[in-house]
Amino acid sequence: MSVTAPQGFEAAGVAAGLKSTGKADVAVVVNRGPRKVGTAVFTSNRAKANPVIWSQQVVADRTVEAVVLNSGGANCFTGAFGFQTSHLTAEKTAELLEVSAGDVVVCSTGLIGTGDEVFRGKVLAGVEAGIAQLSADGGQAAAEAIMTTDTVxxxxxxxxxGWTIGGMAKGAGMLAPGLATMLVVLTTDADVDAADADAALRRATGVTFDRLDSDGCMSTNDQVTLLANGASGIRPGLDAFAAALTEAADELAKKLQGDAEGASHDITIVVRGAVSEQDAVEVGRSVARNNLFKAAIFGNDPNWGRVLAAIGTTRAVFDPYDTEVWMNGVRVCAEGGPDRPREEVDLTPRATDLVIDLKSGDATATIRTNDLTHEYVHENSAYSS
Amino acid sequence: MSVTAPQGFEAAGVAAGLKSTGKADVAVVVNRGPRKVGTAVFTSNRAKANPVIWSQQVVADRTVEAVVLNSGGANCFTGAFGFQTSHLTAEKTAELLEVSAGDVVVCSTGLIGTGDEVFRGKVLAGVEAGIAQLSADGGQAAAEAIMTTDTVxxxxxxxxxGWTIGGMAKGAGMLAPGLATMLVVLTTDADVDAADADAALRRATGVTFDRLDSDGCMSTNDQVTLLANGASGIRPGLDAFAAALTEAADELAKKLQGDAEGASHDITIVVRGAVSEQDAVEVGRSVARNNLFKAAIFGNDPNWGRVLAAIGTTRAVFDPYDTEVWMNGVRVCAEGGPDRPREEVDLTPRATDLVIDLKSGDATATIRTNDLTHEYVHENSAYSS
Structure with a gap:
């Protein structure tokens, strides 16, 4: 059901020929109202793709009628022509839906530098075909149309x-914070105003997608868009809505982690005992981005020294001689030295739990990442070929 | 010849049983004077190994008589016992050389968490054997004794x-700035005072070892030590000495890059047109640490979009729509879009040149890195087993 699970949303996914495999590659999600609240968060990468630049303008007034997404080309670093393509995509959609082009969000994913006339023609034809196929059952087809190297x-x-949140996400590798690299559309029939929708989206992404750091690489195309139409007639409070939205975002974030390119371990890094949440996040990220640690986990090797070496590169408050490291429940480092024998740690399960206790305060944070594998290198070396 | 090329230095390398292979694993370098100037730069990792903590005290007065180095154990996160081991190593050396323990630098490399009583006993025995074998021809043996995963x-x-600089280095992977992970000893018979030696060492390492970023991972054990004895009787000016020292450091940095674990490409990243050298370095590092870019180079894929995506994560002054990217002499990106066809780029040679022109100023910097390969993952997943 995905984005069409809440009342008042329609979606479609069609094959427009952008993918050489012939699979679906253009998705359309339309809000049928009554309200047309929309907001989004975007990549913090300063090299932004054209659809991101376009969509930032669209959501400024917190009104969104529809979202058009394509896989098979990022339309990033494609110059003025590429920006015009995003603009034309919105105009075509607006014309067919009889709405304003300024209320149509555009998202693209694929190889950077792809966005020529052929690309433009296929996207526009895809929009036409997609809108013709819009239905209240189209959520799954839309979710499939945005897949790139995703396996599911x-x-x-x-x-x-009485109210529902639905969502779809694409992303598999190139997952990094601010945001993780992904395209996500969240829909709800709850009656939330623009301010609450925006506040809830930022709260939800801040502790979910923003803390998913698969490979430290930040995309140029990330967008998470939330559409709300009030069709249920029920108005939850901000806290209740934000909690439900966080639950939905967390679920999608876990699915992104579980499908990260070539990964063989899903690593959950819990940092506790930090002086501040910021310290906890910085420590978690430093470990999540450490290739040596990630390669060790791939090899089922509880090499805790690499955890300490990563923490040492941060500015966080900690005492190297009073920090604890736990791997899958076994305390392997305490008081600046080895604790339980590494042989006690079983790293064969895919789910890997790393706990770091800085013993300096009460703050905590959770960062999700993956291991560094042969398959990761393989998939990313062959990406554009 | 290495560290014994200049007059007045002796060295040795012996097998003390720290390496399971039976190869040499303890090195000693002694300055026979007349002057005993010594200085060093250390890892900026806040999780420092015991020999680093010890040696920082030793060089405070800019006098160093000898350097003892061991491979086969990092003596890091080994508690108070480990610090005492570094201290005892210096005391044993001092006793045999009839100098002060406070003038003996100690360096260790190997697995973090290794440094028990057996380790201590072998290191102390190795010191005794090494000092008994000291000779003016011992430079090569010392260089071999500090190897870990180094292949040469x-x-x-x-x-x-009339004067000479000699040097030896170990390091292969876990190479990152501030410093790159390595143990280096540089010797000279030039007559330089403590202030000039220190200034020259910082100048040289700042543009060589500090700009080598093989895998973004910072070690706990890095040390670069310079010993100067004035035996040549010749006193070069600071600029002349610093230039020669930079030449020696650059040569060793290139050798470290060329021997990085599992690498198949040595990538030289030249960033030009930057507003400041700091901007140029930040941009170069962002690319050097981007796993997606590094995996693409492994696959001989000139995926310049990943270069732009990496630059976009920095705070450097640049216009995404007026930045140029050159790969092995071919301009693949200009004015925010594709330029020459990627097919023109031949990435099969090991030496890979990436030039980024930010077109915003006159500053430039060079960062050296390697690609991300199957072999890198393999070697680092099996490291401790």
Whole structure:
């Protein structure tokens, strides 16, 4: 069901010929109202793709009628022509839906530098075909149309008393914070105003997608868009809505982690005992981005020294001689030296738990990452070929 | 010849049983004077190994009589016992050489967490054996004794009119700035005072070892030590000495890059047109640490979009729509879009040249790195087993 699980949303996914495999590659999600609240968060990469630049303008007034997404080309670093393509995509959509082009969000994913006339023609034809196929059952087809190296379509539905949140996500590798590299659309029939929608989206992404750091690489195309139409007639409070939205975002984030390119371990890094949440996040990220640690986990090797070496590169408050490291429940380092024998740690399961106790305060944070594998190198060396 | 190329230095390398292979694993370098000037730069990792903590005290007065180095154990996160081991190593050396323990630098490399009583006993026995074998021809043996995953011993000799600089280095992977992970000893018979030696060492390492970023991972054990004895009787000016020292350091840095674990490409990243050298370095590092770019180079894929995506994560002054990217002499990106076809780029040679022109100023910097390969993952996943 994904984005069409809440009332008042329609979606479609069609094959427009952007993917050489012939699979679906253009998705359309339309909000049928009554309200047309929309907001989004974007990559913090300063090299932004054209659809990001376009969509930042669109969401400024917190009104969104539709989202058009394509896989098979990032339309990034494609010059003025590429920006015009995003603009034309919105105009075509607006014309067919009889809405304003300024209320149509555009998202693209694929190889940077792809966005020529052929690309433009296929996207525009895809928009036309997609809108012709819009339906209240189209959520799954839309989720499939945004896949790139994803091995599964990623969707979520969170139900509350009388209202629902639906969502779809694409992303597999190039996952880094601020945001993780991904395209996500979240929909809800709850009656939330623009301010609450925006606040809830930032709260939810801040502790979910922003803390997913698969390979430290930040994309040029990330967008997470939230559409709200109030079709349920129920108005949850901000806290209740934000909690449900966080649940939906967390579920999608876990699915992104679980499908990261070539990964063989899903690593959950819990940092506790930090002086501040910021310190906890910085420590978690430093470990999540350490290639030596990630390669060790791939090899089922509880090499805790690499954890300490990573923490040492941060500015966080900690005492190297009073920090604890736990791997899958076994305390392997305490008081600046080896604790339990590394042989006690079983790293063969895919789910890997790393706990770091800085013993300096009460703050905590969780960062999700993956291991560094032969397959990761292989997939990313062959990406554009 | 390495560290014994200049007059007045002796060295030795012996097998003390720290390496399971039975190869040499303890090295000693002694300055026979007349002057005993010594200085060093250390890892900026806040999780420092015991020999680093010890040696920082030793060089505070800019006097160093000898350097003892061991491979086969990092003596890091080994608690108070480990610090005492570094102290005892210096005391044993001092006793045999009839000098002060406070003038003996100690360096260790190997697995973090290794440094028990057996380790201590072998190191102390190795010191005794090494000092008994000291000779003016011992430079090569010393260079071999500090190897870990290095495939070749790394040495350098730079000769000037009447004076000489010699050096040895170990390091292969875990190479990152501030410093790159390495143990280096540089010796000279030039007559330089403590202030000039220190200034020259910082100048040389700042543009060589500090700009080598093989895998973004910073070690706990890095040390670069310079010993100067004035035995040549010649006193070069600071600029002349610093230039020769930079030449020696650069040569060793290139050898470290060329021997990085599992690498198949040595990538030289030249950033020009930057507003400041700091901007140029930040941009170069962002690319050097981007796993997606590094995996693409491994696959001989001129995926310049990943270069732009990396630059976009920095704070450097640049216009994404007026930045140029050159790969092995071919301009693949200009004015925010594709330029020459990627097919024109031949990435099959090991030496890979990436030039980034930010077109914003006159500053430039060069960063050296390697590609991300199957072999890198393999070697680092099996490191401790």
């Amino acid at each position: 379509a990623k969707t979520v539905v969170v139900r509350r008393d | 011993a790394k040495t350098v000799v730079v000769r000037r009119d």
